[in-house]
Amino acid sequence: MDGSDGIAALTPDETPRTVVHPAESELPRFVDKYFLRTKEVVAKFGDVDVTYAVFMRRPVTSAPRLAMQWLERMAKARGVEIRIDLKQKEGSWVGAGEPIMYVSGSLYHLIDLETQFLQKLGACCVAAYNAYVMCAEMQKTAFLAMDARHCAGTEMAEMMAYGASVGSAKAQRKLGAVGFIGNASDETAHFFDKDRGYGTMPHALIGYAGSTVRAAEMFHETHPEENLTVLVDYFGQEFTDALAVCRRYPELAAEGRVAVRLDTHGGRYVEGMDIGMSYQVLDRNAPQAIRGYRTDNELRYLIGTGVSAAAIWHMRERLDRDGFKAVKIVASSGFSPEKCRVMALANAPIDVIGTGSYLPEKWSETYATADIVNYGGEERVKVGREFLLEKTRTEHRET
Template identity: 60%
Template sequence: MDKILSSTLAVTVPGNNEEILNRTDMYFVRTQKIIEQYGDTEVVYAVFLRRPVISAPRIALEWLEHIIAREKINASYKLAFPEGEWVGAGLPILYLKGSFKQLVTLETILLQKLGACCVAACNAFQMTQLLPDTSFIAMDARHCAGYEMQELVEYAAWVGSKAAQKKNGAKGFIGTASTITSKFYGLHHGLGTMPHALIGYAGSTLKAAEMFHGQFPDQELGVLVDYFGQEITDGLAVCKAFPELAAQGKVLLRLDTHGGRYIEGLNRQSSYELLMRYAPETIQRYCSEKELTYLAGTGVSAAAIWYMRKKLDEAGFDRVKIIASSGFDIEKCRIISEARAPVDIVGTGSFIPVLWNETYATADIIAYNGKPLVKKGREFLINLARQYMPNLGI
């Protein structure tokens, strides 16, 4: 059966079969014991999610291939939707065929490695498609429950980006905040600016920029400008201190303004006025308070991005880039896109699935020894297998 292309992903694989059993639902372990007593049979699994997703199976399948080879399992798989393809709700992404005794204890870990990837990839696809001219950095690591989750969702961001690039030429995600997953993007180190803690340590935004540039002179100078609530004043001070870098487009100012206040120089009325100038239709059609906040409210709004761009251009720093962060999920990306806010880079971890129960992948056996059989209510899986994978022979 089909295999996906090999990759450089660092697949996390349990050390031995005992560890797999210890991480597996006990009813699968007990089922294996029963099969050993009463005899093995060949089965076909259909693996699916209940919501539309982007297929992101590589980590799951590389793990599966590794275990099949190591444990000498009599099994093979067929990928119904290749990596990066849209998958409708309930459509099986892959089929797994082989020894029931050997496969029954792999289901738990296989599903762990598939569901979250596919939903996160879908989120990343939608976000990057909404802002096709904006680059994204995956800044999710601090929000993940350990490295395994980080690997899953940051791989997924890459898959979603590739799908958006294929569909409408979107720039998509260009890297991650951590070096360990930067290889997904062909990089050797993580991306990012500086933490607020460095500015507090330095005592001023400009001093932090000077320290950063002194230590990393070959790096682009990415600076947070909201620490002292002086986004415009401190941002321009950095640009004036590094005019050559600014002219080369190597100064990046990051807006991460707290949602409890407006950026320096803005308020609700002036935010309205800016949007009426640059994107009047967005104010005229907004539908909810949340949308209005994203447009003209506190924090990193569309108006805030427009205002920063306006002030930079007026000061002659038209090549300085703006990085925006803070809650950039699908909905916020849509609003920022509709307002045509001139953001160069978005830093986000909000492609991580919000409703975790949407990530639950399911595996149902749909045939035993070539005979179609599935639990009541899931007969559609047999029909789909016959439609999409007639060579399964069920």
């Protein structure tokens, strides 16, 4: 488990590039009404200094930066002091119910910030946890964050990219993993220390071109300096089309500038394969995988339809057999932490995984919670959350 040394606050240079939403001027329109009415009660009967304990109900990886930055901007806009005692630094493992931070200040100025603050914390922490697990399972494979299309708006896309970058950085630091090398859009590329997003072609370009090879030609003529990653599942001829593109660009292929992307959906097997052939491919390349699976779902990832470990191994076999050993394999379609674990079990020869499946599968698991544990110097918390008081006392004794 990582350490939990706190930091007081972030510097202005660390603020995100995107516009912080909601701004202080528009905040009341987005705040739960009971917070606004409580704010009016406090204004009438007197303010008090309070301390919130902020925690998650499941284990996560701490990813507090966006939430903290928003809180600090609100404090600056209001001209008040909000004290943040971060107990779990960015990238650290956090247990269920364990406070990530304590937030202290005027109840009048904190009470209407809770909803938006928690929105910017919980989902990031779960995404960071999932991204770390995936990178840890496949330490030699690069990951590309392709979550944006699955997000509910640009704010969520920012949070998910940030979460992936935190989990990735932790895996790189602790395990030497390759981790996430970038993402799909320019706006959030800075989280991965990049100036722009990555990507070549969607299925729409294949359909527009009328053939996979023609789509590759169009792309290369338009972007000759870019590496060529070609989707090969559009016509259900994954191996045929992959080899055709390689033969069309043998020089690029020999230079390692060609990659084939397997994105076959789960409704069919890749070209020419079935369950029997899938078993044979794995028996040649990763016999330990068949003996190591634990659930029916894991078996499906090994020898089932869609982008299975067997399909990836067979693509590697076909490319190598035809002399295209430098051509890379990019895999996408449902690469969750569980699927990554199975691919690692099969030692699947994947160079890059394109994934949005580190996004929280159960949104209820992303709910961050904040409870006030101190009012004007007096410890007080609702029944059932007394454990937070003990944690607060422990923290104070240690400091």
